[in-house]
Amino acid sequence: MSSPSLAAMTRATLAKDLRLEWRSKDAINSMLFFALLVVVIFAFAFDPTAEESRRIAGGLIWTALLFATVVALNQTWARELRNNVLDAYRVSPAPPNAMFLAKAFANFIFVAVLQMLMTPLFIIFYNLRSIGPVWQLVLIGLLANWALVVNGTFFAAMSLRTRNREIMLPLILFPISIPALMAMVEATTQVLTGTAQVISGDSSPRFWIQLLGVYDVVFTVVCLALFETVLNAE
């Protein structure tokens, strides 16, 4: 019997989280309905032309996904509080960061599923067509997804023991996500409208994509460095 490795424990905890979600569907159902509501409400509230749609779609997509992600993030840790299961993890020799990484990966998968389900709806409701390269949209989607979930998972853990954690999480998460949100909205808009090609060739969304990449790396490192303290905070 030896202490479990970070990779093994991350895999086991991720598999457990996906199994729990598959059985309860707590996170994915609430995310899906929430995002769907935002899309439909925005579609009724505005009646944009195709050109206007392309300009505002980046903001709409990421706003909807950001709010829907918060719903999932609250669910992620809530199931660790039920029956105080988190205590069983804390007293074990398993590496604390395995818990963080597994939760972040699980949230990444939930948000990716949501992105895949919501993208066709956005295309239909807002009559979207990408002028820039689609692979850039995929890359932005992946980087933006990680930017949302890595911080979200961390701050959700931080607000775990607060009385109004559903309210606390957005209050902490949104301000710190502003640089990432700006980058994902700008990059998406530039690819959708083809602004990059018109103004300065392919290099313009590259700046925002790089910014997202740097944001992801910095916050992943910071979250991993601080998670053990957050997990064991009273």
Place this chain on the structure above:
Amino acid sequence: MSSNNTPGSANTGSKPAVSLSDITKHFGRFAALRGITANFVPGKLYVILGENGAGKSTLLRIITGLLAPTRGKLAVLGSEDLRSVAMRVGYMGHAPLLYDEMDGLENLRYFAGLYGIDNDELCSASLARVGLDPALKRRVGQYSQGMRQRTSLARAILHDPELLLLDEPFSNVDVSSAREMSRLLGVMRDQGKTIFVVTHQAPVMEPVCDESVLITAGRIAAREQGIPPYLLNPYTQEVSK
């Protein structure tokens, strides 16, 4: 049944399994523990008794490392770094510490992984040891409270810990199951494990208890060999007064 009745005292013949020195714990302005100093030798079964709010669970949580003391030092299994001995400690909390959406065996498989164990037979054997059917496919959320408690005990003993800390293991458990659980704890003690049981059901532990520790208002008020008669039937005692 001999009684030494000296707070904090113990047989000091061997290196203590748990050593507490001036352990104090404050929650805001409330002092849950007030300078507890005590040594507990290995291979014994200790029953921790006391009124609600006396500090029993807090003491157990400090020994597991779930809570940090406000003041004082502790060593568990010879180490002050509690994380380094986590592999050798088992904990059963007040709540069952189980996932409601998974069945007993699935839960144990996951928790076994936390201790680097990848052995289904061991998980099944652990469930069988507490009198549960490992083949039961019902989710823990649909278990009775007693079944949850027994599954929780199976989880705590899964990795064969040297030190076992149990917080109210018999709450909502029927009398015969509670006696079965206490008999199992006696067997584990005979195998050399050190066991702490926080309970309000002293009579259940009476046949296997080596030493009772009475905690009152955050302090150890008494330590006695076995369970003294006045704690075996507190309700009758109260009435006779």
